[in-house]
Amino acid sequence: MLIDNVGRHPLLKEVEICRVGVKSLDKPRAVELPVGIITTDLEAIVTDPQIDIIVELIGGIDRARELILKAIANGKHVVTANKAVISRFGAEIFTAANQAGVYVLLEAAVGGGIPVIQPLKQSLSVNRINTVIGIVNGTTNYILTRMQNEGASFDDVLADAQQLGYAEADPTADVEGWDAADKIAILASLAFGGRINRDEVFSEGIRQVSKTDISYADKLGFVIKLLAIAKRCSPLSSSSSPPTLSVRVHPTLVPKSHPLASINGVYNAILVEGEPLGQVMFFGPGAGAGATASAVSSDILNLVAHLKSRQNSHSNYNLDPLLACSHQDYCQIAPVSELDARFYTRFLTRDQSGVIGKLGTCFGKYGVSLESVVQTGFQGELAEIVVVTHDVQEGKFKQALDEIRTFEAIHSIPSLLRVI
Ligand SMILES: NC(=O)C1=CN([C@@H]2O[C@H](COP(=O)(O)OP(=O)(O)OC[C@H]3O[C@@H](n4cnc5c(N)ncnc54)[C@H](OP(=O)(O)O)[C@@H]3O)[C@@H](O)[C@H]2O)C=CC1
Numbered sequence: 096m097l098i099d100n101v102g103r104h105p106l107l108k109e110v111e112i113c114r115v116g117v118k119s120l121d122k123p124r125a126v127e128l129p130v131g132i133i134t135t136d137l138e139a140i141v142t143d144p145q146i147d148i149i150v151e152l153i154g155g156i157d158r159a160r161e162l163i164l165k166a167i168a169n170g171k172h173v174v175t176a177n178k179a180v181i182s183r184f185g186a187e188i189f190t191a192a193n194q195a196g197v198y199v200l201l202e203a204a205v206g207g208g209i210p211v212i213q214p215l216k217q218s219l220s221v222n223r224i225n226t227v228i229g230i231v232n233g234t235t236n237y238i239l240t241r242m243q244n245e246g247a248s249f250d251d252v253l254a255d256a257q258q259l260g261y262a263e264a265d266p267t268a269d270v271e272g273w274d275a276a277d278k279i280a281i282l283a284s285l286a287f288g289g290r291i292n293r294d295e296v297f298s299e300g301i302r303q304v305s306k307t308d309i310s311y312a313d314k315l316g317f318v319i320k321l322l323a324i325a326k327r328c329s330p331l332s333s334s335s336s337p338p339t340l341s342v343r344v345h346p347t348l349v350p351k352s353h354p355l356a357s358i359n360g361v362y363n364a365i366l367v368e369g370e371p372l373g374q375v376m377f378f379g380p381g382a383g384a385g386a387t388a389s390a391v392s393s394d395i396l397n398l399v400a401h402l403k404s405r406q407n408s409h410s411n412y413n414l415d416p417l418l419a420c421s422h423q424d425y426c427q428i429a430p431v432s433e434l435d436a437r438f439y440t441r442f443l444t445r446d447q448s449g450v451i452g453k454l455g456t457c458f459g460k461y462g463v464s465l466e467s468v469v470q471t472g473f474q475g476e477l478a479e480i481v482v483v484t485h486d487v488q489e490g491k492f493k494q495a496l497d498e499i500r501t502f503e504a505i506h507s508i509p510s511l512l513r514v515i
């Protein structure tokens with residue numbers, strides 16, 4: 096995009112690519128770069144006095160963090176797509192950037208090509224945000240969509256997602272929900288105006304989602320999506336301290352009529368609800384080379400515009416608060432066991448009389464109210480019972496399940512999913 100810049104914003108022509116740091120000099124590349132600019136010496140790039148902007152796209156955590164901090168210490172603005180580093184070391188990185196008077200921009204880190212970071216910082220920040228719910232991992236959405244539409248197997252589809260360049264170098268981060276947890280931590284921080292301790296973000300991946308559950312969900316009027324959710328839990332207060340939030344990632348049964356139910360394949364969507372705006376949804380390609388390039392280039396463009404406007408100013412300047420990050424305090428994160436949720440649970444039971452009655456009695460004992468109970472299938476000798484609850488405190492629901500597991504009639508509980 097930077098080289099083939101015709102028809103794009105004219106300021107892109109002002110960008111000169113000084114150096115490109117890679118791991119392997121001999122690797123064939125789809126992009127033809129000016130001769131002599133490729134290097135494996137990343138240290139020399141982040142300390143080069145001629146360079147204004149460093150774009151970090153190497154992924155991983157330790158080396159990327161080290162290079163970003165070194166670039167900042169050398170007075171360079173940074174563009175990164177690295178949600179793993181920002182969600183864990185954002186506090187350190189933004190503090191260093193603010194002290195050095197440079198920006199760290201990260202549009203590609205969440206939602207790939209979807210502009211969502213800048214809108215949250217700027218256009219939406221006059222609203223009181225109550226909820227951010229998104230499908231923010233392209234790989235898992237691609238896998239779940241193909242499992243749903245084609246009955247494809249998990250492993251085959253994951254291999255395709257890797258080949259298409261959607262997955263992380265180690266796809267465990269995608270599949271286990273860690274990548275989505277990094278992203279919702281970043282979105283929550285922007286939406287609710289406080290720092291988020293990444294370790295407190297609950298995440299559950301999609302490995303436990305089976306074709307059987309996808310098919311039951313379908314019959315009950317749902318699709319299964321990996322949702323990343325950040326919600327305000329505490330009432331609004333006039334104090335300037337950030338609110339208490341629920342921030343979590345898990346596979347979720349989504350009613351087919353919900354706006355996120357129809358987001359398929361590598362597409363991502365982020366639904367933001369605020370006052371007085373109401374709901375707004377961002378939708379677009381969440382991963383892949385082109386989408387990521389668009390977001391990275393837009394950050395570069397913002398920095399070029401900033402550098403141009405400062406070109407003739409020799410005085411010190413203050414950072415633009417709508418482009419920089421100024422959060423100081425941490426949001427409180429409520430533990431999932433204290434939150435209310437609806438659950439879908441599949442039981443495999445021995446074919447004895449009165450099992451459904453026993454389940455109902457036990458759930459009743461723990462105050463779990465049931466929305467539906469269906470027994471449709473058999474797996475060999477075992478009967479399959481699917482239960483969907485009304486809202487219940489997660490801790491109480493888990494206590495009921497612990498007791499149910501001890502019943503002689505219960506063979507196993509293969510699935511436990513949340514319902515939005
Ligand atoms: N792929 C996607 O759709 C998206 C990715 N991201 C993020 O972008 C980042 C990069 O992802 P992606 O492009 O998929 O990853 P790739 O593995 O495809 O590319 C990584 C690049 O960094 C270079 N590199 C890696 N480690 C080093 C090192 N130690 N020294 C020098 N060069 C190094 C590699 O060099 P070489 O070419 O020689 O191997 C390669 O060019 C990650 O943080 C990812 O989370 C964000 C949004 C979407």
Ligand SMILES: N[C@@H](CC=O)C(=O)O
Pocket residue numbers: 204206207231232233234235261262263269274381382383
């Ligand atoms: N692996 C990520 C890439 C973009 O962030 C994904 O699948 O969404």
Ligand code: NA
Pocket residue numbers: 202203204205206207208209210211212390
């Ligand atoms: Na984005």
